Amino acid sequence: MSYRALPEKQGLYDPKNEHDACGVGFVANIKGQKSHSIVKQGLDILDRLTHRGAVGADPLAGDGAGILLQIPDEFFRAVVDFDLPEVGLYAIGMLFLPQDEEARAEAEASVISFIEGEGQSILGWRDVPVENSGLGYSVLPSEPFIRQVFIGCSGECTDQIAFERKLFVIRKQIENEIRQSELEGKEAFYFTSMSSLTVAYKGMLLSGQVGEFYPDLNDERMVSALALVHQRFSTNTFPTWDLAQPFRMIAHNGEINTMRGNVNWMAARKESMASEILGQDLEKVWPLIPEGQSDTACFDNALELLVQGGYSLAHAMMILIPEAWSGNPLMDEKRRAFYEYNAALMEPWDGPAAVVFTDGRQIGATLDRNGLRPARYIITDDDLVVMASEMGVLDIPEEKIIKKWRLQPGKMFLIDTEQGRIIDDAELKEDLASAHPYQQWLNETQIDLQVLPEAVASMSPDASTLRDGQQAFGYTSEDIKFLLTPMVLTGQEGSGSMGTDTPPSVLSRRSKHLSTYFKQNFAQVTNPPIDPIREEIVMSLVSLIGPRPNLLDLSHGGNNKRLGVQQPVLTNTDLERIRNIEDNTGGAFKTRTLDICFPAEQRSSGMKPALERLCDRAEVAVREGYNILIISDRKVDADNVPIPALLATSAVHQHLIRKGLRTSSGLVVETGAALEVHHFATLAGYGAEAVNPYMAFDTIQSMLSKLPESLSFDEAQKRYIKAIGKGLKKVMSKMGISTYQSYCGAQIFDAIGLSSTFIDQYFTGTATTVEGVSLQQIAHEVIRWHSDAFGDNPIYKNHLDVGGDYAYRLRGEDHAWTPESISKLQQASRSNDWNTYEVYAKEMNEQQERLLTFRGLFDLNLAEEEIPLEEVESAKEIVKRFVTGAMSFGSISYEAHSTLAVAMNRLGGKSNTGEGGEEDSRFNPLPDGSPNPERSAIKQVASGRFGVTNEYLVNADDIQIKMAQGAKPGEGGQLPGHKVNAQIARVRHSTQGVGLISPPPHHDIYSIEDLAQLIHDLKNVNPKARISVKLVSEVGVGTVAAGVSKAHADHVTISGYDGGTGASPLTSIKHAGSPWEIGLSETHQTLVLNQLRGRISVQVDGGIRTGRDVVVGALLGADEFGFATAPLIVEGCVMMRKCHLNTCPVGVATQDPELRKRFTGKPEHVINYFFFVAEEVRLLMAKLGYRNFNDMIGQVQRLDMRKAIDHWKAQGLDYTRILTKPDVDESVSIYNTETQDHGLDKAIDHELIKQAAPALEKGEAVKIDIDIHNYNRTFGTMLSGRVAENYGFKGLPDDTIYVKANGTAGQSFGAWAAKGLTLELEGEGNDYVGKGLSGGRLVIYPPKQSGIAKAEENIIVGNTVLYGAIKGECYFRGVAGERFGVRNSGATAVVEGLGDHGCEYMTGGVVVCIGSTGRNFAAGMSGGIAYVLDQDGTFEQRCNLAQVELEPIKEEDDALEALDHQGGDLEGHGRVDVSHDMTRFDAIRLRQLLENHLHYTNSDVARRILDNWNEELPNFVKVMPVDYRRALEEMQIQQSQSSENSKGAR
């Protein structure tokens, strides 16, 4: 085992897919007073964050933890046996070294030589004492030898800053030297720190082990004014010492999504970067960011450069992680100019991030623009600041705390220990923004394309020339029908439904667009995708074209001009403006157009030399001073063939990066090969700063007369550009990237079916797993298109090719589902006819002529001797491994949904509710007590949380957390209002006729530790259920799955990209995710290598159709199998692909009552099908020689790859990596053999349940008093599960179980709290309070002894409170964090202020906010109402008005008048029930809620408002969703009509 202990790249496992996310924190004394208690408190924080970390198979092996401190001078003077100069004149390099003495000596020699070489002196060495007895067995072999080297500052460094800079230069050189050396054990070599200010102690430790492992830390003389700590939860699972945090300057909780691009861009700057401060030393630090580090390590490298290059720490952080400045009307102009100016210096490092940073003097933290990580802090009256991912990490007496707050999105918070004060975000940024005249600099250097003079563009060609051109770029008639037409008509991309069942491009017999070999990556688990529509405020398509300024030019941005465009799609006129730019910018820009066509007569062999020439010409042009290159294929004609624009762009981009020239020039693409969103996404991802799709424009021009709507060309073009822009935002956002600038060059793709030689040459750094075509075949594809265009083929004379990608066409692309296969499957299962099934299975399985799937090229390695069929495990047992896919009741009809459930229950398999809940009439037992035949055993929990009540959850066998869906990973969904009928609205706890949005992310899962938390929450509600996590195949999914296993999921599903959907953008159906063969194999290999496979069950789904598919899946490592499309087809689906239109003619995917009558499916048909599949499995098992299914799992050596010799593209495929069997000890499980330890025994809820026994058993009221701490997570949830089991969702009478808790609650306080349960908390809450609230009442207020002056100016609960709440009441005295009430569908809450994105996607309930709100309030809010106290009249600017209207609270007179007519509504206890009519009674409702709030929390604000009711009422604004009002009014009319009708009948 190597020192670094990360396994080598093998099979599909690649260490570069490691991710991490974690708990971070710091403690600091504002005045800079050093003490040992700070160190101790740092270690305590680590201890309290344990639940945010993870352990792998070895319980004593953590993912890493550490602490960063100021150098305790006294301590080191005492422990070293040599003299130290005065403070500041020496530095400590803390080193991980190889254990091997010889290697160590060699490494140390290298350290010495560089230190001395740079003119500094070695003062001495110290062996750092360690106590390793607590380390786990898997960690010990990797433990490095840890030493500190003491370095004396020489005369050359005039001050400490210069000394630090020198140390940086020395360290970079040593690191690079060692990396390139042949040194044995060089992986172990690592500087945790090297500074005269700070020292970092860290390691591959559990958080509690840090103090234990380093006895130094327990020494009283170990003092510091600040301690920065970090606890790691890596989705990686292998012990590595160097990836533990903190790094030299930072600790990070989150993920950098754009890392590949950021690293590339840094490398690309090499030639254009110069620093007055670093001078010649700058050249010594390259490569600045070595390959193979974690994202945080890379970030740290970049930060170091900026700081050592002269930027202040805060400034550097703001360059790397800027606020969302573009299009923010609330931002100060000066600050916007500051950001805009800096934007050209560097693209943002984009992704969710809470970064804490220090240089030893200042310590601070910043949050990403979208606030995707939690960061809370407190300030005490004795100058202590404690900041952490959550509250309660240190036991500080409440009376000492004077401020409790949180870091807000994009905000920064800095403590300057030398100045002895806190510098808040506003001051910090004001200072920086004023430091230079940024606006003036911008005016001088930045040119907006639109202000350049008009230019004349060429006109569209005649029809036949156009057609030839279209054909040369592979246009099909489908491109026009399915892609262009919807974009031009609606301004957005068209939708489709059902999954893709065409072969991957490498298996296709046809020429394919090069971009189709690239599959979009997407965020799952380790970071959240963004909603580009509802959270558009963080998205930006701004692109800067042309040379980047010198990153390290601190003063004036130089004479570098920058050219900006609002979005990257250029019209023909725009492009001409750029071509002519030299004259209009005084020569600041010079443009050269590079033709990328090659002579047709050279056939496919012409492409390689053409590419070489192209790269040379590009390099020459840049060196000659051309700073915008236009890559163009306009010259295509009968004699000239275009290189695929994507290939040409990437080749030039990579070439210029290699030469360090890329930032010296802009890259613009003029191409006929860009038509749909994915084409633009790939071009952008591989370096295009802007794209001119001239052929698409010409085509649009030619279509105008045939469109149903009369459109001008300008309007049509505008809509098309808008559609592409929207699509790009969607593609970016699914990876959690919010700016085009960061997306550009970020290479967020996996290659499927491209050879590594091709990738390494032209798409360097992209993952490719199964090899495939190389340049020659790519050239051949282009030549084929060219011949279609300019040859004599009569089919193409007047028509474009039929395509056949989106809908089946006989002369088009192949599909798995054909008229033949569908009819045979239906006929077989309806008549229970095995022979017909065999015909079907043969059509699917035998892919000789027609390659459809990667598994089609597998050969089963049969046993020499077949075993008798009767000895093989029975079909009855095998079918228990089968489940049907997650299809919501909503996307499919009640009939289709319940038929599947009935079939699976009879069979012993499982059906899945899909997103959207389940009616209790389907899961409650029948009157005779027998199980309900229509119950879905798997209950899905998706991002919308529709109908996810405690009762729903306790009635599950499996609870599936849907992280992603094969057809549209990284995206949300939408159920249009017309599909939400009364029944669906009831199940989803929403309003009939109002559309419902499922957000792209789970708002309680922004990283792996959040997922662990949700798993924990769900397990608490229903300890008997297995918790499952559904992932979609992409490169790196295995690493995520390992994290999921460590997060204690019992089950993981790996879905192929070809899974089905009820509605999804076409781009997503086709271009996101990978085939399951790859993802499953990677998952299995990674889990086995980590010894995590045994504790988790692995399921595969996505286009599983036959028994052979099941067998291949099992051999690749699956325990269980999901089927969706096939059983739907058995039920009658005929692959209309019209689910999204509600016009399913067979009653499967429709809510239309007339069409539903056409449904003919029967449970028996489904049962027949699954038995056929199982029988086919048995036949194959007999041939393979397996008696038991388990014996077959993971036996990948039984698969061989059949070479596709006759296939012109597939012959290059190589499955070696898929077919790698991890080499592990026999004792390591390779299938699911054990269960997870969820640690539920530690739950405080056991105590609650005990005390609440009278209530649970007899409904008697109980009162419970209890203390609570931040590690008591998920409070009241297990208890609520028991209430739901006994009493259902309707629960118990109010206050039956009354719990009074004291202290700081952990995450998920009161999650899924049941009706009848009241949780009163004197203290504070963390994130996810009241998640899934199911009727309970939550009350939180500060402790009586609290030192804070005003509760309403302090935070009381964290982020994402009331996410997915269904019902209940909450009163929070204080301010809540971001995303309050997201997806609330019925709870009522009063709060005294809240952060950004409040009430997002809310569909019901009432939120009263008597303080200010953050930005983007009510985004996507389709139901419920909110009352906001708008004291200063600025609320409108912070509210997202896309779906809601603001109105004053109606005068009470109206409401009272109405009441007079409805006297009967008055209830017994004197209060008026006004909950039934949300369109009226506002003032009464508001007043009642405030009275409650005062009653429960003693709120000062509530009292003030109630005391001054008449003056305060006009300050309230009512937020009313437009659709909701319409729907409510419609229902009222209906009700009154029906009541009048019934009167009439009497």
Add this chain to the structure above:
Amino acid sequence: MGKPTGFIEYTRQDISYTPVADRITHYNEFVVSLNDSELTQQAARCMDCGIPYCHSGCPVNNLIPDWNDMVYKEDWQAAIAVLHSTNNFPEFTGRVCPAPCETSCTLNIDDTPVTIKTVERNIVEKAWENGWIEPQIAAHKSGKRVAVVGSGPAGLACAQQLARAGHSVQVFEKQNRIGGLLRYGIPDFKLNKRIIDRRMAQMRTEGVIFHANTHIGVDIPARKLVDEFNAVVLTGGSEHPRDLPIPGREFNGVHFAMDFLRNNSRRVQGDTFHDSEFISATGKHVVVIGGGDTGSDCIGTSTRHGATSVTQLEILPRPPEKENKGLTWPDWPNKMRTSSSQEEGCERMWCVATKEFVSDDEGNVKTVKCIKVEWNKDEEGNWKMSEVEGSEFELKADLVTLAMGFVHPVHEGMLEELKVELDGMGNIKGETEGTSAYKTSIDGIFAAGDMRRGQSLVVWAIREGRQCARAVDEYLMGSSDLPR
């Protein structure tokens, strides 16, 4: 694409016929078609299925959703272009095809398929009316000569495709007019022969040379074609009729259906010949043996002659009124169908075997002796027929037509002379896929249509003719751009 909700909004509406009393007085077509607005509405019912089953249901794989959409959008000219891209002769199929496309239409699951055939027929008729159908003359001639023997739908389709690819094509037909089965097999009231003529005119301009009254293997030795042409395509149809060898077969008035029909059609089309050569059903009791399309044609013709009675005998049982959709769709089901000719008046009998013809003193058939039969499955699950004891009965019959299908091509003459290899059924042996597609056992000789596949539909013949043309083109040129 039609209109997504079209199938919900509009009910199926199809052609109707003029009243029986009216139409049986002539030999003209009697279809009452839909008007344009009805047609666009019907086309709007097409749902643009993700998998268009009609596509595969149709032997020539017509791009049905595409042209339905064009008709819905009233772009008839685009529609004919797409329609012609897969089918040389939509005017034939639009009239006489049994429309398996409609059977496999998704809406046929609920018995309301899109009226595809009617839309097809109207697209092509509108195109002829508007002059959109023009000869497509090859720009370059290949210099290769191809002989096509037989001018039925397979031969014509093959010839047209080859001519368009630049080859010199000559078509040989033994009858006096071009068209094969289209010409004399299908009565004029179902397919007006001007329809064939106008298509021939187009083909002539495209360079096809037609030779009628030229019986290869009789008038001209087949070998001569092989010697003089670069390729020969045999598309002579499956003309050997199934006989009924029972006592009395030789009596006057017992005829093969085709003899009855051909004579009638020739007279309708203006040939003059002596009454003695003409088979008349006027005033006769007619018995038609065989329940297929040819049988129906005999019925319709007899009715128009003024037969006293027409009785149709079918040996198989009466099919079910409605098929079991779940088990048959999208395939062609066995179900009760009534043709326009049957509708015009005849008695249909099922499960009847003919035992003997009885004549009068002059050797003219007078009655037919029949017996009822039963169909049961044997142990192996095969259907077996048995006669029902005591169920014998007699029918009056002055004219009997034998319409029991065709067994294989005529072997005598050309085929025997060429000695091409036959398959087990007596058809010319040949594949449809792969490198030897449509090749016979003799180099340079190809076969397509019923002559190769046995008796079948016009639409299959067109498919084979087209595909064979590609095979021939490939054979002659090394590669081919002709669509399959």
